[in-house]
Amino acid sequence: MTTEHMPGLASETIGIWVAAGSRDESRETAGSTHFLEHMLFKGTPTKDAKTIAAAFDRTGGDSNAITAKELTCYYSRCLVTDLSDITALLVDMVSNSNLDAEEFERERGVIIEELAMSADDPGDVLFDDFDELIFGDHPLARPVGATKNQIRVLGHHTLLEHHSTTYVPPRLVIAAAGGATHDEVLGMVEDALAQAGVGSEVGSHPWDISSATAGAGHGRGAREVPTFQSGRSHTVKDTEQLGILLGCEGLEEGHPDRFVYSVLLTMLGGGMSSRLFQSVREDRGLAYAVNCVASQFTDFGTFGIYAGCTPENGQAVVDLALAEWDRLATETPTRSELDAIVSQLSGSMVLGLESSAARMNRLARSEIFGISLESPLDLIERVRSVTAEQVSTMAGDLMSRPKSLSLVGPQADVALP
Structure with missing residues (x-):
């Protein structure tokens, strides 16, 4: 407990x-x-x-x-x-x-x-x-x-x-x-x-309810580690918009570089000031919703970019998303951009931890996944320690990995380059 x-x-x-x-x-x-x-x-x-x-x-x-x-x-x-x-x-x-x-x-x-x-x-x-x-x-x-x-x-x-x-x-x-x-x-x-x-x-x-035993494994037994499969899928549906999800292998739960990962996700597609939102929606008007997504498991993770747009804009959205991803990998972010993201993440962390539900969730996941608990101040310091070079390097590492593309919606000629 x-x-x-x-x-x-x-x-x-x-x-x-x-x-x-x-x-x-x-x-x-x-x-x-x-x-x-x-x-x-x-x-x-x-x-x-x-x-x-x-x-x-x-x-x-x-x-x-x-x-x-x-x-x-x-x-x-x-x-x-x-x-x-x-x-x-x-x-x-x-x-x-x-x-x-x-x-x-x-x-x-x-x-x-x-x-x-x-x-x-x-x-x-x-x-x-x-x-x-x-x-x-x-x-x-x-x-x-x-x-x-x-x-x-x-x-x-x-x-x-x-x-x-x-x-x-x-x-x-x-x-x-x-x-x-x-x-x-x-x-x-x-x-x-x-x-x-x-x-x-x-x-x-x-029932051992006397204390927490983080990392004990909790009787899960051995699990087969997955392997990322690249490819393309399209489920044709009679909808107005085309749903797009493209991505690659990401980081697992509790990875040592998870704070760099959080900064990268936020900078590329984590809010209205993110690169994807500004480029795809504000500058080009190609989509209403565009953002980064991530799934994290005990031994595997996925990184992705989601967007919803009209079918005729699908390829342009994919191309622009990949271009922004590549730009983050090849051009080191400025100090001012990094500072803004760190401020955004720090605020969201502190505000989120004012919720008892969020804290309960954090406690349980720490116990089950064996991740050490850190105070809100320590979390902020971990985020502040992230450098622009680390973000750019991680973006490049992710960009170099095999990718997959899933589509849901009307028939459309959209593919990974």
Whole structure:
């Protein structure tokens, strides 16, 4: 368990994290991680689905769950005065979910509808297509929620096995940030475990809630490291705009050069003053949205440039984006431009860490990925230590790597040069 006290706050964000995601599934079990996320809200021996929903709504806060490719999280932001009840509810859901077979069949239809909604969103399709293109046969290529056909055949027994083998320590991490002290949260968690009938154990696996153990691995087991696949894909859709995503291999989570990476992403495509925004949108009027994107995993990362434009502007946008990327690699940024980006990043870091949810997220990811926690002042100093030469060198390194291009939208003659 890992917590952070934020004096003066009347609220707390608490989450139970599982160090497993869709990446850890096989072809046969694809979709079970996301399906299980849904099922944990469907009832325990002492609470039905409506009671769980009402208990979360009563606090007036924010409660939800997320499934990602390497993580799953169940969280709630509530008043400190409601934290004991919410903690007990989350622990009960994670450790005592009914996982009823009839509820499983009903929820199957809900998830298929969710996937259909995602398939209607060109942006979701674009990013899924890009992952499928660059990761090939690797598990990271699959959508987090799997496909409709995979959900149709997913067995109830697969869900039960996934829960029994995955939702156990050391994969489980409890993280909290807000107005409660560490000792207060620890007491609430101990009480919640007792109320849930698991005490300090789930099966034969003890919950280690006494302290954080960053970098412990959390029982993930060995993972196959992916290899970036270059290429081009185009999903033709009847839309007004053409979605464009071009990119290459980037940096993994916790990479030593991550602060240089952050400066590069922001300078090239991280805001209204970024090079891509100014060049593609302001100077040429070729697109409304254009920005840099990055995905980071334990052992791999991707760097990309996203844009949405009319089909006839597609090639010009790609060419201009590559030109700006190359200019950053070949021409060292000025001191004034670097100072402006450092100021932007420093401000966004400090403002972001005023959120208890952001701090809870940071604590959990630090614990799971084994990244040392740094104070806001230390983070700012790390950003300030980045040099213009480092940014230019990294841009050149990324530019030299194999690239891929994904398109979603009307037919268009767009390619990487």
